[in-house]
Amino acid sequence: MKSVISYPNRGKWGQATYRGNCSGFVIKDLLEFYKPRSFLEVFAGGGTGYEVAKELGYTESIHLDLHPEWGGWNALKDDVPIQSDLIFCHPPYFDMIIYSGEVWGDAHNDDLSRARNYEDFIAKLNVVHQKLFTSLRDGGRLATLIGDCRKSGRYFSIIKDMEYFGNLESHIIKVQHNSQSMRREYRGKFIPIMHEHLLIFRK
Template structure:
């Protein structure tokens, strides 16, 4: 197994008629590489993982919403005889394929927990983090949890979910990201015009569970967000000073930041943005005159 995966045919495992089905070769590669004694799939779908593990003689537990297991509400570990060595997911990518509409299951009570029924990318990501944290808790310390996720383009917006997935889980647990070429997709038969770039790949993201508690994970993620916010303010001010030739007054910087499109979300999220600018300038930049700041030497 390496960081580039390509399987021109999906193999004989599972049901090829199940839309969005994962290639059995992904599961085979994971099993042969990590040699798990117990493999768990929390989005089993048509049973591809089950068939691969049966063929390879690996203990297996397969969960899925259409079977009544809901990782947004149910504790995955509670369905297992012991913690998983590898816990895998291949979730629906938002509303790209709506599974109750293509006949895979039809139960109105389950629609609220179905990732293919999400109304927005933010809702999908919130459910996704629950899924990944649930997988992590179902995995033994030193074991691996993994997900196969693609990008999504919808209504003119492009979402790279793999970047979000990596950002929402413990940074020091990430061990690999493999790029998987997609073959035999419905979109392959379409003709595209202009500068449109079709999506032809997915990402296999693999983490190794550490001994961190859920509290430690939460504290670490909060600290990372604070660090990134500090970077953003610092870099916005750095760009504003660069635009002014390396030196500018406080009032000039206020005006420049207000006009920067990339700064709008920072301003909306922080009602005291002028105070934040002053604080960042005092901490990271050089004051060269009364109310005038420059790039640090």
């Protein structure tokens, strides 16, 4: 891996139609680079990480999401079921895509994409990151993929506003392909967002 990653093709893993899904190459590269003994994915969504992990032989990896298809695991309230060496975490980017009640099932109060406002979203994301980081084995890593967003003219830098746990070991820029902001025609004058951040924290 390098500090800039770009995958024009998202790969064959998971549901390409699941809104806000990520490329399986991100997870594949993380697993092949760090070679963790145990792997946990939270915010599993359309199953990208699940399919990558199984293909790479992680028969015991665990994948969790509030989505009922993944058992309805609630990152705010439920315990982290294992101690792991690597956690891949791909939360909602604030309310850019609303998940419960729109992508799946009924509206759920603890869905991060349904936070009351940006400050509430950041507070909830901090709770989740702290819980995940605490659950790691010593020396383990939390890799969290997060985008910036713009709403009603305001720029939200989630990685600036959220709390950091442990040592920030790497900050990787992921080039975004086929995002809505690339397709949309804008009236005002501002620069469309075409990247996400992959932050790797070490315990």
